[in-house]
Amino acid sequence: MSKDRIRDFIDIQFENLEDPIYKIEEDENHVYAIFTEVLSKNVSKEITFKILNDILYLHSVTYGWKPVEKGNANKYFWIELLKTEA
Numbered sequence: 001m002s003k004d005r006i007r008d009f010i011d012i013q014f015e016n017l018e019d020p021i022y023k024i025e026e027d028e029n030h031v032y033a034i035f036t037e038v039l040s041k042n043v044s045k046e047i048t049f050k051i052l053n054d055i056l057y058l059h060s061v062t063y064g065w066k067p068v069e070k071g072n073a074n075k076y077f078w079i080e081l082l083k084t085e086a
Helices: 002-013 075-082
Strands: 021-026 031-038 041-052 055-060 064-067
Touching (some): 002 041, 002 055, 031 075, 041 075, 055 075
Antiparallel strands (some): 031 041, 055 064
């Protein structure tokens, strides 16, 4: 169920954009979206999600755990996905 919710979240984020190439992996505590292509560019990005009290959270190294489905909180998804490694 959590995998489907994360896929739905990602699908909404890429609505009207090119579909990313990614896979979903899950362990006992977290779900990982592992991206290999975003906006026609090859990438190697892993984004960690968890669902706690029916709220979807994303982990950002910069911001920590952030809920991402309400208001403009999806910005944390885009910040994490598009930031470049120094």
